[in-house]
Amino acid sequence: MSRLYDTVEPSVIDDEMLRKAVEEQGPKEEAGKIAKQEGVDYCDVLSLRLDFRNILKVDNLWQFTKLTKLQMDNNIIEKIEGMDALVNLRWLDMSFNNIEMIEGLDKLTKLEDLTLFNNRITRLENMDSLPNLHVLSVGNNKIDQLDNLIYLRRFPNLRTLNLTGNPVCDDQGYKLFAVAYLSHLVYLDFRLIDEDTRQKAHSLYENKLGELMHNEKQAEVAIEAEKKAAQELLKHKDAYVEHLNSSVLFESMYKEDPEGMKLALLPGLQDMLKDFQDKFVEVCMKIFEFGMKEYEKRCKEMREFNTCIQDAEAANKKQAVTVIDAFEEYKKKLFTELLVTSDAEVQERKMNEYHEGVNETWDKLMGLEMQLVDQLEETIKDFERNMTDLMSQLVEYIQGLITQVRDLENSHNEKLLEMCMTVLEKVVKNEMDEELPDDLRMLFVDKDTIVNAIGASHDVHLIKIDNREDEIVTRSGAWLSGHMQKIHADECARNRARVVEITNYIDHLRDEIDTQFMP
Structure with missing residues (x-):
């Protein structure tokens, strides 16, 4: 158009x-x-x-x-x-x-x-x-x-x-x-x-x-199934054990291990490899189950902490409202008296009493706030101590299980080396019953070549295991540190906001009588 x-x-x-x-x-x-x-x-x-x-x-x-x-x-x-x-x-x-x-x-x-x-x-x-x-x-x-x-x-x-x-x-x-x-x-x-x-x-x-x-x-x-799976995965990540309820870690060791993939074709190795994988995944599953159990403990601890904080703040607020209501009732009565009083001396005395009352209200409200600050500080310290203990237990136990995973890898590596030496001897003597694939045969030219190939494969596997352990330790430590920093920052912000609120209220009370009754 x-x-x-x-x-x-x-x-x-x-x-x-x-x-x-x-x-x-x-x-x-x-x-x-x-x-x-x-x-x-x-x-x-x-x-x-x-x-x-x-x-x-x-x-x-x-x-x-x-x-x-x-x-x-x-x-x-x-x-x-x-x-x-x-x-x-x-x-x-x-x-x-x-x-x-x-x-x-x-x-x-x-x-x-x-x-x-x-x-x-x-x-x-x-x-x-x-x-x-x-x-x-x-x-x-x-x-x-x-x-x-x-x-x-x-x-x-x-x-x-x-x-x-x-x-x-x-x-x-x-x-x-x-x-x-x-x-x-x-x-x-x-x-x-x-x-x-x-x-x-x-x-x-x-x-x-x-x-x-x-x-x-x-x-x-x-x-809906995808959403549920995504939510579950998110929970597993929060527990630092994502994918450890499957063979993902085991499979990842071989994805970046070309030598290991060649050696997996070795005749007779499949049964040994299957046994290694079953035991490896079994330990990973223990890590997963423990991690999820500890995650639920942390969630419960956080819920109880938040409830405790909310209850303390609510109780403190109720006390503060009582103080304010009492003063507002007194103020209402005083203002009524001042309106009908023409005696300057009486009026001045009552105004002085009012300012003393304002100061007392300030002291009471600030006292309640300081009382709450001390109470919350103690609660936060207890929570931080409990969470630190929980995270330490988590890391210590998981590191123990990962040591078992590492031991399984070492044991498998030894068995693999022993099997390969036997195969190398047969290859040298031309006594192999089965024909080896070309890629695999290239490794059995001499002892150094096969030992180096097995060593390279072993190193890749150990790096994968070590990286997973480091990831759990690093992420759990970073979460605890960040979470506690946020809690302290939130409490600091709450305290500042409350002090400003009290100050503004007291200033309003002082200005109110001066505005209405000062000549």
């Missing part, structure tokens, strides 16, 4: 444009003058119109974090972008632009109404992050395949859809297809969907819908 301003130089969304737009849409008359003088904080703006401005690129909207409505229609925008900060957006109009692809909406999870009318869009896609989508208008675009509508089945809240003006609408089966596959729709192309149309659509596509719903259910089950 041609626009009169297409010949005008494209505009850039800069601060000047944004300032003018905000002022134009802000309060008028006296309130508008005050707002213009004081300036408007963009982060407080809820609605913004940037239509008919010949904008080519969406940019510089990062400050509008509270924006709920954005109107950018009738521009020359080619790409949906630059909106990641608009996390509270509920209504977006980008109609009459040059957009070719639906994209850039990942962060707009609260979006309910999306208008992309009159653009160049060919596919309905990349809207998975919009679970609340209620209205979608993509009329006058280039969508030409009915299958595009199936994508919209993932939006259970979608009630209004406009596709009019797209090539797909020329398909004779378009309307019934849309109604059948999008049974939650109320309005299609500006018209209410009647019950007769729904029944016809359902009857026509009943079989295909049944198959599609079955496939969707299977996909949903698979996705």
